[in-house]
Amino acid sequence: MTARVSLTTPDAVAQDMAGRPVVVLRGVGKRYSNGTLAVAGVDLDIRGGEFASLLGPSGCGKSTVLRMIAGLGEPSAGQIDWPGATHDGRGQPVRDVGFVFQEPTLMPWATALQNVMLPLRLQKVPSRAAADRAAAALQSVGLEAFLDAYPRELSGGMKMRVSIARALVTEPRILLLDEPFAALDEITRHRLNDDLLALWARAGFTVLFVTHSVFESVYLSQRIVVMAARPGRIVADVAIAAPFPRDAGFRTSVEYADACKVVSARLAAAIVA
Amino acid sequence: MTDSVARPSAARAAPAGDGTDEAARPVAIVEKRWLGLTVETWQRILAPLAIGVIVLGLWEFIVRQAGIPHYILPGPLLIFRTLIADWGTLSGSLWITLQITGMALLAAVIVGGLLSILFTQSKWLELSLFPYAIILQVTPIVAIAPLIIIWVDDTLLSLLICAWIVAFFPILSNTILGINSADHNLVNLFQLYGASRWQTLIYLRLPAALPYFLGGLRISGGLALIGAVVAEFVAGSGGTASGLAFRILEAGYQLKIPRMFAALVMVSMSGIAIFLVLSLVSHLLLRRWHESAMRREN
Ligand SMILES: Nc1ncnc2c1ncn2[C@@H]1O[C@H](COP(=O)(O)OP(=O)(O)OP(=O)(O)O)[C@@H](O)[C@H]1O
Numbered sequence: 176m177t178a179r180v181s182l183t184t185p186d187a188v189a190q191d192m193a194g195r196p197v198v199v200l201r202g203v204g205k206r207y208s209n210g211t212l213a214v215a216g217v218d219l220d221i222r223g224g225e226f227a228s229l230l231g232p233s234g235c236g237k238s239t240v241l242r243m244i245a246g247l248g249e250p251s252a253g254q255i256d257w258p259g260a261t262h263d264g265r266g267q268p269v270r271d272v273g274f275v276f277q278e279p280t281l282m283p284w285a286t287a288l289q290n291v292m293l294p295l296r297l298q299k300v301p302s303r304a305a306a307d308r309a310a311a312a313l314q315s316v317g318l319e320a321f322l323d324a325y326p327r328e329l330s331g332g333m334k335m336r337v338s339i340a341r342a343l344v345t346e347p348r349i350l351l352l353d354e355p356f357a358a359l360d361e362i363t364r365h366r367l368n369d370d371l372l373a374l375w376a377r378a379g380f381t382v383l384f385v386t387h388s389v390f391e392s393v394y395l396s397q398r399i400v401v402m403a404a405r406p407g408r409i410v411a412d413v414a415i416a417a418p419f420p421r422d423a424g425f426r427t428s429v430e431y432a433d434a435c436k437v438v439s440a441r442l443a444a445a446i447v448a
Numbered sequence: 449m450t451d452s453v454a455r456p457s458a459a460r461a462a463p464a465g466d467g468t469d470e471a472a473r474p475v476a477i478v479e480k481r482w483l484g485l486t487v488e489t490w491q492r493i494l495a496p497l498a499i500g501v502i503v504l505g506l507w508e509f510i511v512r513q514a515g516i517p518h519y520i521l522p523g524p525l526l527i528f529r530t531l532i533a534d535w536g537t538l539s540g541s542l543w544i545t546l547q548i549t550g551m552a553l554l555a556a557v558i559v560g561g562l563l564s565i566l567f568t569q570s571k572w573l574e575l576s577l578f579p580y581a582i583i584l585q586v587t588p589i590v591a592i593a594p595l596i597i598i599w600v601d602d603t604l605l606s607l608l609i610c611a612w613i614v615a616f617f618p619i620l621s622n623t624i625l626g627i628n629s630a631d632h633n634l635v636n637l638f639q640l641y642g643a644s645r646w647q648t649l650i651y652l653r654l655p656a657a658l659p660y661f662l663g664g665l666r667i668s669g670g671l672a673l674i675g676a677v678v679a680e681f682v683a684g685s686g687g688t689a690s691g692l693a694f695r696i697l698e699a700g701y702q703l704k705i706p707r708m709f710a711a712l713v714m715v716s717m718s719g720i721a722i723f724l725v726l727s728l729v730s731h732l733l734l735r736r737w738h739e740s741a742m743r744r745e746n
Pocket residue numbers: 207208209211212213231232233234235236237238239240387407
């Protein structure tokens with residue numbers, strides 16, 4: 176069984192970019208057409224290879240920021256730069272992101288394999304090669320026995336794994352996740368947290384993870400960006416120094432409890448403000 | 449610490465405990481079958497059949513008991529005998545009606561399908577043409593059929609056009625609804641990977657529209673038959689190429705009421721058969737993934 180090289184060892188490009196900004200937001204704001212000012216004046220540097228979380232109360236504009244980074248909706252103010260990115264024919268930077276939605280967002284008429292093949296097929300990768308890569312991606316999330324299963328035949332956690340495999344199959348430099356595990360039970364969520372960390376440790380991509388759970392963000396992240404609402408803005412940027420790999424032992428450590436306290440305090444201040 | 453060192457491969461090796469493990473794989477549930485059909489299927493077949501037999505028996509009984517003459521109301525047995533006796537002429541007419549229905553339905557699928565794709569790709573086309581589709585739909589077919597029959601020389605073609613007018617709208621409106629109701633996040637996902645309009649249509653919008661299209665198709669199948677019969681009533685034409693509607697008219701003029709009923713039975717049976725066939729097609733196409741065709745165990 177030949178696993179994909181880049182899903183098992185840090186990608187050369189990612190290594191090269193480590194520590195340097197890969198996405199830079201400057202004064203980014205978004206006003207929706209109905210007049211809602213969702214976010215305003217967001218300055219944020221995402222550094223290559225890091226695991227960063229966006230944490231904030233509901234409605235503070237986390238999804239809006241994430242979607243703008245993914246290119247789903249233009250900022251109405253400021254700009255988003257992609258240092259080190261290649262450019263396409265029209266001079267636009269190639270974003271090279273994978274996106275995981277809160278819902279698994281799978282095509283119900285397609286099998287797990289076909290769902291994961293989708294990004295490759297859209298990029299006109301020959302179907303044979305696409306199938307091989309999709310199978311490898313599904314294997315990396317532990318679903319090698321379910322290639323031909325339809326979404327309806329999978330549990331919530333398994334569907335989310337398929338969704339993650341689909342986001343990773345193009346080997347993006349940046350993985351964007353929008354509250355991916357919010358709808359799952361706690362046991363499954365912990366399991367998927369660990370698996371996500373394992374994938375991140377192996378492949379070396381950059382992660383921006385949106386959540387409203389202090390505990391989840393502290394467990395996963397090297398860095399937590401706290402947001403406040405009305406309008407959505409960044410109010411704190413907390414580094415979580417605890418080393419990786421992290422496991423169940425970390426959840427019960429004093430270090431973890433202290434970090435949760437700090438982040439909770441910042442979040443509470445953000446909600447009052 | 450050994451625990452955490454081993455973890456990078458955890459996603460592949462360790463049991464995930466969330467249903468991804470060998471032990472949690474679905475086991476095929478073997479249901480009790482009787483002559484190849486499940487108990488539920490037998491219920492579905494036998495219950496309506498029993499009602500049918502009871503009603504027919506009552507009908508026969510009343511006709512005989514009250515001595516109702518057969519030119520007023522023939523009993524089911526007489527109708528059945530007439531069906532057999534006149535099978536030669538009736539089956540020829542049945543074939544013609546079915547041909548018109550089938551061709552009208554095919555035309556409805558092609559035109560309705562293509563128009564719905566065009567309408568969803570171009571707002572202008574939809575804005576300018578959709579009202580006319582509605583006008584065609586709401587104008588009673590009996591009112592336009594005479595015009596069409598006058599304008600089009602070929603009777604068969606004019607009947608076909610009438611049946612098509614009645615049949616195409618449900619396919620058009622349902623498919624438009626389906627194409628537009630693709631999951632918004634999936635549309636975003638396609639956008640994220642720079643999918644072209646064409647790719648989004650082929651890989652996302654059309655599959656998402658399939659259940660809606662099939663729903664429209666089932667309605668249109670029955671409507672095509674109704675359209676074909678109504679148009680032929682209006683045309684009232686005789687000759688060699690006459691469908692079931694003409695047989696009904698003819699039998700009415702000649703007061704051959706049992707034959708009229710026999711033709712009527714054939715129209716109804718055709719309608720039921722069309723519905724069953726289209727339901728089967730729909731089921732076969734959707735059974736792997738769509739809610740409507742899934743067998744739920746809870
Ligand atoms: N398409 C839209 N049109 C208008 N307003 C919107 C739109 N999407 C979001 N908003 C508004 O923008 C604000 C931020 O929304 P956003 O979805 O980014 O918040 P969020 O932090 O992701 O919240 P949650 O945790 O509930 O997902 C909210 O006030 C919301 O009502």
